[in-house]
Amino acid sequence: MTTLIDRIRSGDVRSIARAATTIENRRPEAEKLLTRLFPFTGGAVTIGITGPPGAGKSTLVAQLVTTLRAENRNIGVLAVDPTSPYTGGAILGDRIRMQEHYGDPNVFIRSMASRGRLGGLASATMDLVLLLDAGGMDTIVIETVGVGQDEVDIARLADVTVLVLVPGMGDDVQAIKAGIMEIADVYVINKADLPGAGRLQSEIEAQLSLAHRTDGWVPPIVQCVASEGKGTADILTAVRSFRASCSRQDRVLENWALRLREMFRERLTERIGVTELHAAAEEVASRRRDPYSIVNEWLERH
């Protein structure tokens, strides 16, 4: 394993990819590997990019990568994709818009499947972040659709959370905005050349005036047209301002508390075997027992 650790630390793409598969598939050796890699982590900055479907997140991420590459950074991209059965979880780089970066050995791209996982997605993502961090990536971009709680949790676990919105979406999207309003550190209005960009800006400002962040940070609103590369440098400036000005340590601690709890939850769940679980389900479905007393019995036993 020492050789593997060394190879990962030297940034060897093939070793990192193999380790990522081990981690994603939750193979037994994954935990040992991560334990060994952990001391070499903490150097990377993670940027969580979230927003509703159709906001142009993938295009924006591709442009951010271009900008960061011009600064000669090593970059990891994790796309958390709710499409397991079709894109496949283990395919290295399957996003059309990222194509220009595939040949670049300093950009590590990976799509993660989120379907069929029943929780643990945030944990698995953050394990991959640790791997890329140990592998020498300076910046790790996590792209996730910002609608479900799991996905919002992933965005929140990043060092900096960027919310991407576009003008002229329906009122379901308004709801989404409200839901993730509190966790965004930077707002991006993408496709800012479309009608309605000004109105969206006012709406965000109005909602921000209602929010009260404990850390005192006032999230900036950056307009961009990602498809033309306009405004991506401003996004990075905003991200860096947040990291420079804010009490970063509080965020790091809060994130670790969330992660540790989630890891504990996951491991505990394994204590009920499949046979026992299904026998219990049958008792409940037939109304012979109620679910609450079964769970209490399990709690006493474990």
Place this chain on the structure above:
Amino acid sequence: MTTLIDRIRSGDVRSIARAATTIENRRPEAEKLLTRLFPFTGGAVTIGITGPPGAGKSTLVAQLVTTLRAENRNIGVLAVDPTSPYTGGAILGDRIRMQEHYGDPNVFIRSMASRGRLGGLASATMDLVLLLDAGGMDTIVIETVGVGQDEVDIARLADVTVLVLVPGMGDDVQAIKAGIMEIADVYVINKADLPGAGRLQSEIEAQLSLAHRTDGWVPPIVQCVASEGKGTADILTAVRSFRASCSRQDRVLENWALRLREMFRERLTERIGVTELHAAAEEVASRRRDPYSIVNEWLERH
């Protein structure tokens, strides 16, 4: 408590609403109440309505309620809304499109907040379903945005899962479709008068031909224009065909297995106190310890 149980069972809206708040806020008496109500459940049919933002789910639900009311059914509507801070979790009926049903004592409407919950959303929703079931609702409609894993889980926990799509959405939406393809029992093409409805139909058919359901059910695709009430009766027919033709018992058992596991997870998490959690987070953030060994220590202790 006997009086409260009796009132709920008689369908008293005020008692049901009060009990719903108790359950949503996870007050200590909630579990006792649910344990007492449980023997009186099992009569209601739950329909999970899911789909991407902007698919017109709320309009469709309002129309379904109208159709079901014409059959003189008692109906519960649970809207799982990713917007806690602005709509508020405990407000009885805050959806504009449902307005025509607010005065109707046989329609119980409730919006649930999903933000800031950190898991447990599916559990909480299904606890409310049990309450409404015991309260004499024949049909319980659960509306949820079908993007995140939590929201997909909620839709899956219903007796019948309906996926609502609309023509002409971007390719992020394609991804969403793929992600929830396997759990949908009925497909609805809403706004079927828009250009692209035919293409969407072909796309769904193509994807369905790739899927392999173990129960042999072939999900029908229903076209509708919810805003004009067109096609909603066909949706109910499709829902009833699924219930009549399928091995319903398998689904019920699988759902209870999922729920029991989730309930167990949630309760177990409470065993690590906040102080301990934050002390551990600090050790990890400072790299004094790795998260994996901390979780293993907790597992040995609990």
